[in-house]
Amino acid sequence: MQKRHSDRQQYFQEQATTTKKYIIPFIEEILPITKNISVLEIGCSEAGNLMSFLDMGCKVIGVDLSESKIKSAHELFESHINRPNLNLICSDIYEVNNLGQFDLIILRNTLEHIHNQEKFLILVKKFLKPTGIFFLGFPPWQNPFGGHQQMCKSRFLSKLPYFHILPTPIYKSILKLFGEKEAKIEGLLEIKETGITIERFEKIIKKHNYKIDKKTFYFINPDYETKYNLKPRKQLKLISSIPFLRNFTITTNYYLISIKENS
Numbered sequence: 001m002q003k004r005h006s007d008r009q010q011y012f013q014e015q016a017t018t019t020k021k022y023i024i025p026f027i028e029e030i031l032p033i034t035k036n037i038s039v040l041e042i043g044c045s046e047a048g049n050l051m052s053f054l055d056m057g058c059k060v061i062g063v064d065l066s067e068s069k070i071k072s073a074h075e076l077f078e079s080h081i082n083r084p085n086l087n088l089i090c091s092d093i094y095e096v097n098n099l100g101q102f103d104l105i106i107l108r109n110t111l112e113h114i115h116n117q118e119k120f121l122i123l124v125k126k127f128l129k130p131t132g133i134f135f136l137g138f139p140p141w142q143n144p145f146g147g148h149q150q151m152c153k154s155r156f157l158s159k160l161p162y163f164h165i166l167p168t169p170i171y172k173s174i175l176k177l178f179g180e181k182e183a184k185i186e187g188l189l190e191i192k193e194t195g196i197t198i199e200r201f202e203k204i205i206k207k208h209n210y211k212i213d214k215k216t217f218y219f220i221n222p223d224y225e226t227k228y229n230l231k232p233r234k235q236l237k238l239i240s241s242i243p244f245l246r247n248f249t250i251t252t253n254y255y256l257i258s259i260k261e262n263s
Contacts, residue, residue, distance in 0.1 A: 015048025
């Protein structure tokens with residue numbers, strides 16, 4: 001397990017840096033970000049992704065299930081000059097009422113943890129303005145570390161690619177063999193259960209009348225610049241155009257989607 005998994009301030013800063021350098025420019029190719037933009041992040045953690053939007057004067061709301069992460073977010077933003085523009089909510093998104101509709105919704109490194117992604121993507125529509133944009137960034141399940149095994153305590157397992165794809169009984173046995181705690185094993189098995197492919201994601205959004213405004217597939221995730229000092233690299237078009245196989249080499253996808261007119 002890396003230090004960043006326990007150092008939440010470091011994780012916050014990594015989120016903020018990547019959002020400012022890569023995600024906002026990606027979004028602005030479709031939606032210019034101004035102080036008049038309203039932003040909702042679902043699964044915001046400590047809300048590092050929202051820092052740059054708050055810096056720009058946007059009205060932002062972050063929702064997360066974790067009470068401790070929301071508490072940390074309150075502390076991290078306590079002295080921010082635009083703090084009145086930030087609202088942090090500790091809740092299940094299915095139980096939040098009266099949020100209104102937003103120009104931009106962000107879901108970064110969260111979709112792969114959500115049970116019943118189809119139900120969730122239907123729900124999100126009610127929070128999106130008719131002209132709004134929905135940003136999603138998530139790793140395909142079959143990519144080298146799609147099982148989030150970098151969180152393992154075992155140094156060997158934390159650097160071992162692809163073994164999360166093994167059948168569940170074998171995967172669980174390996175985790176036990178290398179001394180992972182039961183709670184960690186349960187969490188990793190849950191990720192195995194909720195993992196999502198590019199093909200299933202695109203099938204869901206097509207079925208529910210979203211359209212893809214922009215998408216980019218990365219061979220080297222922009223997150224890896226702050227984590228491992230690796231420069232981001234987009235996946236080759238030849239590989240990214242091959243269904244199923246591309247899931248094994250793409251480390252993250254960036255999507256901008258919106259609701260089709262008359263849907």
